[in-house]
Amino acid sequence: MAALDLFTEQGYDATAVAQIAERAGLTKTTFFRHFRDKREVLFVGQEVHARLLAEGVAAAPPSATVLEAIGAGVAALCASFTPAQRDFGPRLLAVVAGNPELAERSVYKRHLLAASAAAALVERGVPEPDADLAAELGVKAFGRAFARWVEPARSQSLPVLARRELTALREAAARLE
Known part of the structure; x- marks a missing residue:
């Protein structure tokens, strides 16, 4: 690139x-x-990422819980990532982190992803506050998983890391009660 x-x-x-x-x-x-x-x-491809995330949520079985549906969306998003993206990931994260304008744009991208996922959850009948929170958790899990996936020493796949991150965030949220 x-x-x-x-x-x-x-x-x-x-x-x-x-x-x-x-x-x-x-x-x-x-x-x-x-x-x-x-x-x-x-940030090319953000529309595709938002669509994949929403389609994954929509394709979850009707019996899926809200977090299972968001997990299906995150899995669909993860499936689109290639080894080339893993290779340039560390440089991408460093460049974005080193520039306030890019960091702001990255936050905006995460917002668009979460809005897309939340809309797909609402379409499934999930109340808006629940949909918003689940979507934010899913996007946060994906971001954390991506940052770990691009670490050179990591051998786990992006979908595995994303599932682990979503589980960890879900457990953290449960401890807040």
Whole structure:
């Protein structure tokens, strides 16, 4: 990924769209046909992720509990991640964490994922507060699992890590009573 390579090499702020386009073998015009700005390069696919998450929730068996349904959504999302995403994951997380604008955009992406999952839960008849909380737990579990999955020493799959994280968050929520 040309943009991530440049962001890693010289920093996000010091990287121009023209440099990204040149490194990727594109014209600047072509770049802007695909991306609104350079930040969007790092968040491409968010609509697909939101759709996969919602479809996974919707496809859960009718007998599934709210958290089982959100787990099905997270599993569907995890299934879309490739070894290439695992390879560039540590650099992506570092670049996003090192730039307030990107960190803010990352929060917005998580919000969109949670809203999509919550809407799918509401469609299943789950009351809105329950749907919102379950969706937030699912997205939080996915984020925690992704951060662990990209660690070089990890051998577990992303779906396994996500299930563990969702279970851990569910147990943590139960202890809050």
